[in-house]
Amino acid sequence: MWINVEKPAFFLRRKTLIVLCTIFATVVPLGAVRGEAIQQEPSGKTTYSPPARQKKMTNLYWGDTHLHTSASADAYTMGGVLTRDDAYRFAMGQTVTAENGMKVKLRRPLDFLAVTDHAEYLGIFRKLEDENSGATKNWPLGRKWAEYIKNKQAKELGLEFAEAIQSTDPKYAAPQELRYNIWKEVAETADKYNKPGCFTAFTGYEWTSMIGGDNLHRVVIFKDGKDKTTQLLPFTAQHSTDPEKLWDALEKYEAATGGEVLAIAHNGNVSNGRMFSPLRVNGEPLDKKYAADRARWEPVYEVTQVKGDGEAHPKLSPTDEFADFETWDEGNIMLSAPKKPEMLPYEYARPALAEGLKHEAKLGVNPFKFGMIGSTDIHNGLSSTEEDNFFGKFGNEEPRADRYKHRMAEVLQEDWQLVIGYEKGVPMGGDLTAAGSRKAPTFMVAAARDPDGANLDRIQIIKGWLDKKGDSKEKIYDIALSDGRRVDPETGKAPAVGSTIDLKNASYTNTIGAPELATVWSDPDFDPDLRAFYYVRVLEIPTPRWTAYDAKFFNVEMPEKIPMTVQDRAYTSPIWYTP
Secondary structure (H helix, E strand, O other), X not given: OEEEOOOOEEEOOOOOOOOOOOOEEEOOOHHHHHOOOOEEOOOOOEEOOOOOOOHHHOOEEEEEEEEOOOOOHHHHHXXXXXXXXXXXXXXXXXXXXXXXXXXXXXXXXXXXXEEOOEOOOOOHHXXXXXXXXXXXXXXXXXXXXXXXXXXOOHHHHHHHHHXXXXXXXXXXXXXXXXXXXXXXXXXXXXXXXXXXXXXXXXXXXXXOOEEOOEEOOEEEEXXXXXXXXXXXXXXXXXXXXXXXXXXXXXXXXXXXXXXXXXXXXXXXXXXXXXXOOOEOOOOOEOOHHHHHHHHHHOOEEEEEEOOEEOOOOOOOOOOOOOOOOOOOOOEOOOOOOEOOHHHHHHOOHHHHHHHHHHHHHHHOOOOOOOEEEEOOOEOOOOOOOOHHHOOOOOHHHOOOOOHHHXXXXXXXXXXXXXXXXXXXXXXXXXXXXXOOOOOOOEEEEEEEOOOOOOOEEEEEEEEEEEOOOOOEEEEEEEEEEHHHOOOOOOOOOOOOOOOOOEHHHOEOOOOOOEOEEEEEXXXXXXXOOOOXXXXXXXXXXOEEXXXXXHHHHHOOOOOOOOOOEEOOEEEEOOEEEEO
């Protein structure tokens, strides 16, 4: 993911793809704006030369907002050994030794990282492992669990932890002093690695609500240092499993400390229809307060991560040939309830954006007006997502010959474009209104591949709207295609870009596709009276999946059902049109 810190717009990085997808809506003639070569200096004098590069428009930072270490109870029980220090060091470009003994290093360091271990029993298991930590003092349950850990009784520990994680029973509560000391260590570690101007280390945690096994997790990230973040303890699912109670806790934090905090909803494909449900946890319909609170505290949504992609689903978007990307829809996060077709519309981002328009028309506030980001949710402390450098989700899923058997989800070139977008248009994540004009908006879109990554296949605009009956509709437009391809006017589809993959050698070439794509597009089906949203999806050419790299490295024959190729992609945050 990369972020432009000057604007409230979030951009997505999926594996090695860097996409500089800036989407704007503007009604000014582009040529006229570009032709304004004469500029005024602060003194009022004019100069013929164009303005120097404006730094504020190109402050782009790459990082991960959702990473776990062995301080998370589930990571610990699944073989996690790396610490917060290891995670920050790895993100900063240093070499770390993984749980399997391999040396691992990022090709390029990140600019920021949020270590977001689960708030429930945060760091407790590591403390219980250390007989000298004092963690079991005056805590009978802690002494019992410490014995489980000492005797390697992982099954017994896991079962009791699962029962305790969302229980309000006082017998399951860890001592407050122990929790505070661990939270203080979390904040102190983040501050230690926070290097202004070089690397940003965020303090954060994950609130782990699982109602009946249905995932409603939120990542909580603080803007502040330890002087503020340590004033209140993390809010846990043992306090409440209702997101509204979490938002209340965040409001309490800001009021008490003067700090700033936000929550990021976990991708919803394992929520079994709860993530964007029209009903609140208490069973009541969404109301205006709920909509306003959700929009206030959750401005962005984790649309994709290692548990699966959450942009669209092929059953909901049957005409979208790219909707089935790393889809994981077998059930909820605990696999305790099967997936039913009626759950799908309330789990994926595209239908949620459409639902948001309906709620806004009724309530006056859009609860699902979110920017879209991608994070890892990796639980081994290693924020590594590249196909050829993928170390899995948990410590026991790091590279080895048989890991495919385990259940795993898987630039702009000229300143004038930026000037037009930010000064004359609406950036992604923003709002577009008719403003006296009923003309179709014009969108300017540009994307560039990662210097070390695959070429681009195409740029698409995804449009969703409510028709005059209030029903949600969607359409996918191929607006920029590589290699001179054109959309077939009869089928409305573009021919496939092809493939250069050599599976035997786990390689590909950039002899197809394009390193950059850019275009200006106007909506040919625009109706000024209908609410709508637009966002961009950019696809790379096909490349070997991590399973192909494993097959080559370990010299194993993969079963036919194992996918061996992937077509990575990135999404922008939407722009909303309101009549």
